Every structure is written in structure tokens, then in C-alpha cells.
Amino acid sequence: MKEKLHSYFSCLMAVIILFSTTSWKVEKHYCMGHLVDVAFFVDAQDCGMDMSSNSKEIAKVEKKSCCDEELIAFEGQNNVKPSFNDFDLEHQRFLITYIQSYIGLFVPSSEKRQSYVKYIPPKIVKNIQLLDAVFLI
Template identity: 40%
Template structure:
């Protein structure tokens, strides 16, 4: 149950970072005061009056259609730092901590089994039954 919560929270935080850094645009096309199309990530479809509007704009010099573009910008000030960006004292502290942590665990001695490659002798008779010696 705890592992499931950890995985859920980590996925939630990863999605939060992803969506906070993504930017996108919302484009709206109005013909007069009427909203014709809304589009996210792509260009909004124009209305059928677009060709007529071009001809009308030459005469009246006032367009009836308009496009509204809303840009929602994500966070772009994420800080990427490396080990070389730290000052010398902090580098020493991190290096000494890593060295002591790695050397904290001692390696177990290699276990040697002297009779590993020898097979047991073949039994011709069962000695316990022959001598009638049984464990009680």
C-alpha cells in the first residue's frame, strides 16, 4: 500500500513539473461579435466570410473578422546546476560524504567450501541398518 502511495505521489509531482513547464496558445476567431472557432495548439478555422471580408476591407478599411490569440507561457526558469557550479567547500563536503557512505559497507569475506568439487562416496550397503543403529 505504501509503495502504491509513493508511486502515485511521484507520478503526480512529475506531471506537475511537466504541465508547469509546457506553454501553449489558444486562438479564437470572431466574425463580428460571434465566436466561430476556438483552437488549442493550431490555427483556428476561418469563417466563410473571410473571402468576402478581404474584398470588403478594401472598400471600408474596417475588417469584420478578428483573431484573438492567448498565449499561456509555462515556467522556463528551471535551475539546472552541476557539481562544478558549487564552490570548493561544498564540493569537498559532498565528495567526503559520498566517500564515507560508499566505504560504510564492508565486503563479506569470500566463503570457501573445501569439499565443493568432491562427490560423496557410493554406498554399497546401508551401514545403519547393517549395524542396527537408529536414532530415537
């Protein structure tokens, strides 16, 4: 259960980082009020009814185009890596202490040598505690 929860959480964090660092762009092209094209990450194709402006038409009053474009953009983060230069002395002390205590968890403990492994205790003939009326409370 713990391994599955850990893998789900790590996948969720990877997806969150992916979405927070990616720039998104949705562009929509409308022609006469009707949606013609929707494009993700690229420019939307026009309907081909754009008014071409010649040099003679520049002098005339510009006519309003029948086409509209809508752009929805989201700029992602560019600086995801933390900078270790921003830590002051107190943060550095805490980080060093935490790392040393964490590394200390994985030091193999030496097994205590038992000298009485081959010692066989004597057989109990009578219950001495009951005879002496000595009980542990």
C-alpha cells in the same frame, strides 16, 4: 502504504514537470461577436468572411474587419537540467560528503563469528542469585 505513496508522489512530480515544460497556446476566433472556433496548440480556422485587400482597396480607407482573434499563450521552460558548473566549492563539498555517506549505508555488514555455537550451557540446579541474595537492579 509507503510504496503507494512513493508511486503517487513520483507520478505527481512527472505531471508537474510535463506541464511546466510544455508550451500552451489557445486561439479563439470571433466573428461578429460570436465564438466560431477554439483551437489548442494550432491556429484557429477563420470564418471565411475576411475582407480581402486588392491593390485598388489599399489606396482607399481600410475598413474594419468584422472578425476578432484572441490568443492565450504560455511559454514553458526550456532549461530543466541543472548545471553542475554553477556549484561553488562549498556546494561541491556538501554533495561529495552526502554521496559518500549515502553509499556507506549500503555496505554489507560482516556477520560476527560466534565460537560458542555448539556450546551447551550447564543445567541450573539451584537459583544461585536467590541463594546468594544478589539481584540486578
